[in-house]
Amino acid sequence: MAAISLFDDFPLNTTVNLLPKDGEVLLYNNLFSELESKQLMECLLKKIDWRQDNITLFGRTVAQPRLTAWYGDLVKPYTYSGLTMKPQPWTEDLLFIKDKIEPIAGVRYTSVLLNLYRNGQDSMGWHSDDEPELGKNPTISSVSFGAERTFKLKHKKEKSLSQSVLLTNGSHLLMKGETQHYWMHAIPKTKKPMQPRINLTFRVIG
Ligand SMILES: O=C(O)CCC(=O)C(=O)O
Ligand SMILES: [Mn+2]
Numbered sequence: 001m002a003a004i005s006l007f008d009d010f011p012l013n014t015t016v017n018l019l020p021k022d023g024e025v026l027l028y029n030n031l032f033s034e035l036e037s038k039q040l041m042e043c044l045l046k047k048i049d050w051r052q053d054n055i056t057l058f059g060r061t062v063a064q065p066r067l068t069a070w071y072g073d074l075v076k077p078y079t080y081s082g083l084t085m086k087p088q089p090w091t092e093d094l095l096f097i098k099d100k101i102e103p104i105a106g107v108r109y110t111s112v113l114l115n116l117y118r119n120g121q122d123s124m125g126w127h128s129d130d131e132p133e134l135g136k137n138p139t140i141s142s143v144s145f146g147a148e149r150t151f152k153l154k155h156k157k158e159k160s161l162s163q164s165v166l167l168t169n170g171s172h173l174l175m176k177g178e179t180q181h182y183w184m185h186a187i188p189k190t191k192k193p194m195q196p197r198i199n200l201t202f203r204v205i206g
Pocket of ligand 1 (some may be wrong): 113115124129142151167185186187199201
């Protein structure tokens with residue numbers, strides 16, 4: 001019988017909660033094959049209507065350190081860090097990704113926020129995905145293509161609790177339960193030379 005190595009990639013649909021308490025964060029590596037990931041990365045880079053918005057934080061207006069886009073069901077606009085975003089209609093590529101993650105997440109997503117990190121200087125600051133439109137205990141799927149970046153989590157109350165997850169090309173990270181209530185997450189800047197990375201966070205807007 002073949003030995004099972006703990007160091008192999010987890011097979012599809014094998015999940016381990018990466019949080020010690022107060023929420024669930026599950027990682028599915030290689031949900032998309034290398035070829036699918038390469039093709040999706042190229043198509044999304046080309047076809048998504050990327051923009052760099054300004055954002056006002058603590059009264060100061062600055063350009064967001066990444067490009068973003070917002071797609072989804074053509075329902076209500078969504079307010080995110082003071083920006084009201086009007087979604088563009090789903091594209092074929094986005095529906096392909098959505099169809100693949102929904103059976104794992106067990107929800108039907110109504111929208112997706114896309115982030116393009118052009119290099120290691122692009123980043124996402126500490127936050128929780130806790131906008132009122134997302135409701136209590138939202139399920140959020142985060143799909144990554146391109147360069148591997150470190151995703152950090154820290155507990156809001158217990159300062160000693162933190163977690164680091166490498167988000168690889170073709171991976172699916174699922175956040176659910178009380179995660180957004182108790183934890184914050186971020187993609188820090190890095191000085192290492194970094195190729196572009198695209199991240200898609202699928203959300204249910206109520
Ligand atoms: O790029 C990532 O992995 C995180 C994105 C994120 O947290 C968000 O869009 O709210
Ligand atoms: Mn987030």
